Amino acid sequence: MDGGNRRMKTPKISEAVVRRLPIYLRFLNELNVKNVHTVSSQDLGQKLDLNPAQIRKDLAYFGEFGKKGIGYDVGYLIEKIRQILKLDKLIPVALVGTGNLGRALSNYNAYMHDNMKIVAVFDADERKIGGSLNNLTVQPMRELGEAIRKHQVRIGIITVPAAEAQNVANQFVEAGVEGILNFAPIIIKVPLTVRVHHADLTAELQSLAYYLEK
Amino acid sequence: MDGGNRRMKTPKISEAVVRRLPIYLRFLNELNVKNVHTVSSQDLGQKLDLNPAQIRKDLAYFGEFGKKGIGYDVGYLIEKIRQILKLDKLIPVALVGTGNLGRALSNYNAYMHDNMKIVAVFDADERKIGGSLNNLTVQPMRELGEAIRKHQVRIGIITVPAAEAQNVANQFVEAGVEGILNFAPIIIKVPLTVRVHHADLTAELQSLAYYLEK
């Protein structure tokens, strides 16, 4: 289902593991800012509400980054996780949909995500086109393909209404995007070669309701 | 770790199951709008990229909602899932942080989430106070406790910078909120009686990078 084992550099990393790496990275960056140079799986587990054994196991999938009896060097581990997540080189990102959510994300992005950079923004609404968003000019949808190829965009973000999301996804795929982060409340269909993550804010909120008393 | 088995109405429902219920609900609502009256686990699985057996099993935790040989009645299943998720009665929600993300969510909310309603919004920035957000007036933080009690707010949404998130969470907890949806990129600590969901947009995006080729 994976289409053959690429380079077999890593055996078979589960999604759960990959999703925890950014969490580790973020906390390590905090430690780094505070000039903390060493951290144990114990410390990490405590702060992140995770089992220390799990953290060690997660990291061990990718190499031996720690020192027995000591722990992990913060700077070194940051470097390694950034490599694993491919955040050690610039990843150009495009965004479609310049509503509140789109604007929120491009601000977020402007200073938060090391090496992921929104390089083009699009909107289907003629009135929004030509407007400015975080130093970028909002472009019409018809320019999407060309702009994506020109900037070598690898990841697309969808912040449009559900009814338009599949259409936008198709255009992203057509233009050669490798990954999509979809905020529209709908399951979009793409070829197996394209990875989709679904940030489902409504589902997040509704599932929270389940845990209310009575 | 759960503090005893409450009413034992349901045996022990996993988080994974609960997170899928809103997905089912949303698609069922779409069918309902299209006047589709019956749906099979097969159909659902196809549209939602899930195994039909899993869908049947998920639903079976809560009762026998289908008819053998026929499938599920769309309207009836909607009603049942809404009950399970406690969306059959109004759930008042408060939001702290009226930046782009906060504004995006309150718009979203205004028309999307059946029976979850943002009834109060707050900001720490004096300049934002008194402003209007989706028919609500932005209130200062000092009014949070009183407003939450007055409106019987049960869920709090945090859309403030990481540095302030724990503080806001504390105030939510203090005021008696039962669940928190946290958008700040930090793990917040709350008593076990309060449920926290973490919508980690940065992590979502960064983990996507892992799946890029090369």
Add this chain to the structure above:
DNA sequence: TAGATTGTTAATCGATTAACAATC
């Protein structure tokens, strides 16, 4: 009746946690 599809049990698969030898 024949065909379809549920609810549920059993089988499989995968992820988390515990335990501990290795070693800094």
Add this chain to the structure above:
DNA sequence: TAGATTGTTAATCGATTAACAATC
């Protein structure tokens, strides 16, 4: 050396999927 902590194996736990009797 004694204490601490990793990397890793084994044990446990939990979730997904397959299979099928029941039945509409």
